[in-house]
Amino acid sequence: MIRTMNIELKGRIDSGNAPKIEEELLEQLKDNGKEPVILDAAELNYISSAGLRVILRIKKTYTDLSIINVNSDVYETFEMTGFTEMMHIEKAYKVVSIEGCEEVGRGANGTIYRIDKDNVVKVYNNADALEDIQHEREVAKLALILGIPTAISYDVVRVGESYGSVFEFLNAQSFAKIMVNEPDKLDWCVQEFVKMLKIIHSTVVPEGKLPDMKETALKWAQRTSEELPAQAGEKLIRLFEEVPRDNHMIHGDYHTKNLVFQNDEVLLIDMDTLAVGHPVFELGPIYNALQGFSEYDHDVIIDFQGYNYDTATTFWKKFLALYLKTTDEKIIRDVENKARIVGYSRLIRRTLRKGDLTLEKTQKEIALWKERLLELLEVTDTLIFDEPADEINNNELEIEAKAENLNTVLDFVDKKLEAVGCSPRTQMQVDLAVEEIFINIAHYAYAPGIGNAIIRADINDNNSQLKLTFIDRGMPYDPLKREDPDLTLPADERDIGGLGIFMTKKSVDDISYEYRDGCNILVVKKNL
Amino acid sequence: MNIEKILNGTELTIALDGRLDANTADELETEIVNSLEGITGLIIDLDKLEYVSSAGLRVFLLTYKKMVKQGEMKIVNVNEDVMSIFEMTEFTDILDINKKEENK
Numbered sequence: 001m002i003r004t005m006n007i008e009l010k011g012r013i014d015s016g017n018a019p020k021i022e023e024e025l026l027e028q029l030k031d032n033g034k035e036p037v038i039l040d041a042a043e044l045n046y047i048s049s050a051g052l053r054v055i056l057r058i059k060k061t062y063t064d065l066s067i068i069n070v071n072s073d074v075y076e077t078f079e080m081t082g083f084t085e086m087m088h089i090e091k092a093y094k095v096v097s098i099e100g101c102e103e104v105g106r107g108a109n110g111t112i113y114r115i116d117k118d119n120v121v122k123v124y125n126n127a128d129a130l131e132d133i134q135h136e137r138e139v140a141k142l143a144l145i146l147g148i149p150t151a152i153s154y155d156v157v158r159v160g161e162s163y164g165s166v167f168e169f170l171n172a173q174s175f176a177k178i179m180v181n182e183p184d185k186l187d188w189c190v191q192e193f194v195k196m197l198k199i200i201h202s203t204v205v206p207e208g209k210l211p212d213m214k215e216t217a218l219k220w221a222q223r224t225s226e227e228l229p230a231q232a233g234e235k236l237i238r239l240f241e242e243v244p245r246d247n248h249m250i251h252g253d254y255h256t257k258n259l260v261f262q263n264d265e266v267l268l269i270d271m272d273t274l275a276v277g278h279p280v281f282e283l284g285p286i287y288n289a290l291q292g293f294s295e296y297d298h299d300v301i302i303d304f305q306g307y308n309y310d311t312a313t314t315f316w317k318k319f320l321a322l323y324l325k326t327t328d329e330k331i332i333r334d335v336e337n338k339a340r341i342v343g344y345s346r347l348i349r350r351t352l353r354k355g356d357l358t359l360e361k362t363q364k365e366i367a368l369w370k371e372r373l374l375e376l377l378e379v380t381d382t383l384i385f386d387e388p389a390d391e392i393n394n395n396e397l398e399i400e401a402k403a404e405n406l407n408t409v410l411d412f413v414d415k416k417l418e419a420v421g422c423s424p425r426t427q428m429q430v431d432l433a434v435e436e437i438f439i440n441i442a443h444y445a446y447a448p449g450i451g452n453a454i455i456r457a458d459i460n461d462n463n464s465q466l467k468l469t470f471i472d473r474g475m476p477y478d479p480l481k482r483e484d485p486d487l488t489l490p491a492d493e494r495d496i497g498g499l500g501i502f503m504t505k506k507s508v509d510d511i512s513y514e515y516r517d518g519c520n521i522l523v524v525k526k527n528l
Numbered sequence: 529m530n531i532e533k534i535l536n537g538t539e540l541t542i543a544l545d546g547r548l549d550a551n552t553a554d555e556l557e558t559e560i561v562n563s564l565e566g567i568t569g570l571i572i573d574l575d576k577l578e579y580v581s582s583a584g585l586r587v588f589l590l591t592y593k594k595m596v597k598q599g600e601m602k603i604v605n606v607n608e609d610v611m612s613i614f615e616m617t618e619f620t621d622i623l624d625i626n627k628k629e630e631n632k
Contacts, residue, residue, distance in 0.1 A: 403550050403551055404551070406549065406550055406551055407551070424609060425608075425609050425612065428578075428579055428609050428613075431579060431581075432579075432581055432613070435549055435550060435581045435583075436581065436582060439550045439583070487617065487618040487621075488618075490622060491589065491592050491593065491596070491622035491623065492593055492596065494589060494622065499582040499585060499586075499617060500581070500582035500583075502617070503581070503582055503613070503616060503617060506616045507616075
């Protein structure tokens, strides 16, 4: 075992006392051989160039020298003079207590606590976390530059035996908490969850900036394959190997505690697992967070996310349909199977490494995951799937429901009409209907928030009729119930409200409304 | 949408060009509200207006309610398509709206 020499530096070191301090230090070190020397500067307030020269001379003899607990003024001196590059110099960290603090998030490498109204601290599981912290700061910066809304820590502190990084966090609420406290916001959470994931997955990362998730995932497959019959194990590895490399970003630990809503903005946190790769390697861990972890014991998710297993199941189903932009059960099931193969592989390896294998529960969990994995391997021949394009086909447009997007919606519909040809009058009437309905969604459906609208435009086989379908997941609202405005009133008594939907009704040949599966669905038909 | 204003004494002509919809109606409202002081005759020329939605009708109605206290308001040169919207909403019964003269 290496013996370490620990010496305290106190007060001021300047030209007045430097020779004396040097003498004292050399006296204390005289029996020291090649052992590391640590100078504890907790009580050092000032060091002049005379003091710096003392340290340089000591370092010549005792090369493994480091200085710790340096206060920020003294650290600045070390930094300015280049000492921080010559030796290990560690800042004094503010000490923060998390006793009685609310847990607001939990990630793979740490847990986030709120320390006061404006700040949270992420406490790392690993006691020797300075490198992890540095890594996370770097990837968070990279993500921010690449356009991902995230938070970057502004301070590193000591929390008990661990380190923590401090973030400013005003009124932030995790999605998990929103889902517990405001169950009627589930659809909104799903929507934002998907929206953020699309931003992440459409972000191209410069070569070499982030690790390749495929390499990590291959480790899951390799370890898990050892637990399977030879043929199934080989197939598992082959499926993982066949997934093409991908330079798009993935988060790596995407779940409802790592997405927060703060001041009307959705932020992604816990960036230390950021990587590049095919989205199937993201969907696997998402499946685990919502389902896999709690598949054997449904109560696991309550500890982890706060909401129950049924809520998580609903969330997962809605998430996948929205992410894939389809209601086609077969497509959804197919991608779910792929995600589960990735998910179970990770769960099995993780539990074999970190779980308590003497527990009956752990053994039963692994057995269940293994059984399901084997079933899935029977029916799955590739992990690859196509990420849906922004328009699933050119008959459908999904767009943020805001007035500024009106022209995009009109262009989309007008292009359909141009393709079959219609009179300017008809086109104007269709535009009227589109404008009034879309603006209505933009102003009211998600107020005061925002959300998406889906517009489908179908023209029948003999080009005689246009059918427009408007779908939003906002508040249930049937505009057709609105009473028509009284048009017999004189101008000064006329009320302008309700005119828009009245004009829409007058401009089209048929209009109907229904509320289904959390969606307002308005269908308009116009003869061409 | 383009808005052109011609002031002749206390008579103001506002000519609109393009589409008057949810995104352009606010601009028109601001323009009109800021120009009405001392105006006794307002002519809104829709010769080059292609389209108007309820957001635009709202501005016309608001303007009328202001103008009725200080003078007269006329909408002129309305093309057939836009006219169909005024007719549909019976604005033709309450405002002074005049069709575009064909083959002028």
